[in-house]
Amino acid sequence: MSGVSAPGTVPAGSLPGSDSASTQPAAASAALSADHLTVDRGGRPVLRGVTFEVPRGTVTGLLGPSGGGKTTLMRAIVGVQVVKSGSVTVLGLPAGSAELRRRVGYVTQAPSVYADLTVRDNARYFAAIYGVGRAAADAAIAAVGLAEQAGQLVASLSGGQRTRVSLACALLSSPQLLVLDEPTVGLDPVLREELWGQFHELAANGTTLLVSSHVMDEAGRCDRLLLLREGELIADETPAAIRAATGTLDLEQAFLRIIRERATPPEGKVA
Amino acid sequence: MSPRITLATAGRVLTQLRHDPRTIALLLVVPSLLMVILKYVFDGNPLVFDRIGLPLLGVFPFITMFLVTSVAMLRERTSGTLERLLTTPMAKLDLLLGYGIAFALAAAAQAAVACATAYWVLGLHTAGSAALVVAVAVADAVLGMALGLFVSAFARTEFQAVQFMPAIVLPQVLLCGLFIARDQMAGWLDGLSDALPLTYAVQALGEVGVHADVTSTLSRDLAILVGAAVAALVLAAATLRRRSG
Numbered sequence: 001m002s003g004v005s006a007p008g009t010v011p012a013g014s015l016p017g018s019d020s021a022s023t024q025p026a027a028a029s030a031a032l033s034a035d036h037l038t039v040d041r042g043g044r045p046v047l048r049g050v051t052f053e054v055p056r057g058t059v060t061g062l063l064g065p066s067g068g069g070k071t072t073l074m075r076a077i078v079g080v081q082v083v084k085s086g087s088v089t090v091l092g093l094p095a096g097s098a099e100l101r102r103r104v105g106y107v108t109q110a111p112s113v114y115a116d117l118t119v120r121d122n123a124r125y126f127a128a129i130y131g132v133g134r135a136a137a138d139a140a141i142a143a144v145g146l147a148e149q150a151g152q153l154v155a156s157l158s159g160g161q162r163t164r165v166s167l168a169c170a171l172l173s174s175p176q177l178l179v180l181d182e183p184t185v186g187l188d189p190v191l192r193e194e195l196w197g198q199f200h201e202l203a204a205n206g207t208t209l210l211v212s213s214h215v216m217d218e219a220g221r222c223d224r225l226l227l228l229r230e231g232e233l234i235a236d237e238t239p240a241a242i243r244a245a246t247g248t249l250d251l252e253q254a255f256l257r258i259i260r261e262r263a264t265p266p267e268g269k270v271a
Numbered sequence: 272m273s274p275r276i277t278l279a280t281a282g283r284v285l286t287q288l289r290h291d292p293r294t295i296a297l298l299l300v301v302p303s304l305l306m307v308i309l310k311y312v313f314d315g316n317p318l319v320f321d322r323i324g325l326p327l328l329g330v331f332p333f334i335t336m337f338l339v340t341s342v343a344m345l346r347e348r349t350s351g352t353l354e355r356l357l358t359t360p361m362a363k364l365d366l367l368l369g370y371g372i373a374f375a376l377a378a379a380a381q382a383a384v385a386c387a388t389a390y391w392v393l394g395l396h397t398a399g400s401a402a403l404v405v406a407v408a409v410a411d412a413v414l415g416m417a418l419g420l421f422v423s424a425f426a427r428t429e430f431q432a433v434q435f436m437p438a439i440v441l442p443q444v445l446l447c448g449l450f451i452a453r454d455q456m457a458g459w460l461d462g463l464s465d466a467l468p469l470t471y472a473v474q475a476l477g478e479v480g481v482h483a484d485v486t487s488t489l490s491r492d493l494a495i496l497v498g499a500a501v502a503a504l505v506l507a508a509a510t511l512r513r514r515s516g
């Protein structure tokens with residue numbers, strides 16, 4: 001497996017229907033970039049020289065098989081992962097810089113909120129940390145559809161509701177970069193649709209979102225897709241380019257093809 | 272560091288405590304209950320109660336706050352909230368001082384209840400004022416809390432966290448002069464006890480027991496307690512890593 005560029009031959013510069021094109025300066029520096037990022041965990045390589053850029057005001061999907069390194073990459077971006085070599089630059093600063101802590105929001109894969117506090121207590125605590133006041137806390141709770149449960153202890157919420165509390169606590173600081181690790185797991189289609197609507201609204205207002213997911217219809221809603229397998233970036237394209245390069249309209253099929261192509265030795269080419 | 276975030280954290284920890292009435296009840300009632308047992312264990316020799324009961328008023332908050340904070344911090348770690356907090360504008364000291372303020376308040380309530388029982392129900396007598404006893408007890412609690420925060424950095428599981436109690440706390444209880452005067456121990460243990468902060472807590476309460484006013488030994492002991500607590504907090508902050516593997 002060589003570390004050369006993604007398999008598609010389609011140029012990566014053709015970003016269709018980027019909602020935010022009008023509000024963003026054309027060639028503004030990328031919101032996020034990684035340069036030969038290498039991370040070891042438990043003595044084994046988990047990210048192997050990952051390089052990519054994410055333009056501002058876009059929704060980028062981070063996909064790939066379980067254990068591929070998605071969460072690790074996100075941890076490196078928010079600055080809580082020890083990095084072996086390479087670099088990550090976020091909003092023009094090295095990842096983990098103190099100044100980034102109020103400009104980057106992170107929602108962990110497992111909901112990380114206080115189970116023994118109410119929804120409102122959780123939101124108000126994070127609002128106090130970001131210094132945004134109680135109105136912002138209440139607005140974030142409403143935005144994830146939990147206004148009715150605001151007074152309920154998080155421990156007594158359903159799994160999907162807990163995920164949404166965690167999301168609300170990241171939304172309330174209005175970050176410029178929002179890193180969401182599988183934020184829609186366990187949510188029903190109606191709510192997923194609503195949240196994706198919100199993600200695009202945020203992007204239209206200039207927020208950059210990096211969202212990991214296993215759901216292919218969500219992949220289709222991203223402006224760009226990063227496909228991570230065993231710590232290597234095997235695709236960095238728009239959904240349209242990936243469909244074109246693999247010759248299928250079905251993104252799930254497209255990914256399977258890319259993954260198989262990459263997994264098999266050169267002589268065993270997939271037709 | 273920001274006072275706003277520190278106070279918000281203290282408020283959050285107290286709210287968590289408020290949602291757990293059983294823990295509050297145990298926190299407030301258990302020391303008093305143990306004092307009652309102690310009183311009647313030494314039924315035939317009331318002077319022993321005056322000698323041991325008083326220092327125990329400082330040892331209880333030390334032990335409970337050590338346990339409560341090391342578990343609370345471990346929960347913060349395993350629930351992912353610690354990692355999340357470290358990605359926010361919160362400074363590490365905001366978190367540690369927030370815990371410190373919250374548990375110092377809880378310890379003050381605990382010490383007040385234990386002292387009220389000891390003085391009014393069990394007839395404890397001290398030359399110095401009960402307020403001084405509460406003050407020393409709160410200092411002990413803050414010290415226990417700071418040590419709990421520090422050692423929680425070395426615990427990966429609840430089992431490990433709980434085992435730190437016998438490892439870190441019990442030797443100090445054995446050596447602090449509670450059971451037997453320190454000058455009657457083996458010389459090397461006496462020397463070792465000089466280095467353990469709980470020794471000064473027990474000595475401070477001994478001073479309150481026999482002197483009506485604030486002696487220089489008492490002020491020095493209190494300064495040592497506070498200094499040790501600050502040192503443990505700084506160590507805790509140093510071991511709290513924003514980045515992990």
Ligand SMILES: Nc1ncnc2c1ncn2[C@@H]1O[C@H](COP(=O)(O)OP(=O)(O)OP(=O)(O)O)[C@@H](O)[C@H]1O
Pocket residue numbers: 041042043046064065066067068069070071072073109516
């Ligand atoms: N704390 C750790 N210590 C050692 N290895 C780890 C640790 N955390 C993760 N790993 C390993 O790193 C690799 C990547 O894990 P990561 O959590 O980034 O995957 P992922 O793509 O997010 O998977 P999923 O889709 O299942 O969430 C896995 O092989 C995992 O076993």
Ligand SMILES: [Mg+2]
Pocket residue numbers: 070071072109181
């Ligand atoms: Mg993951």
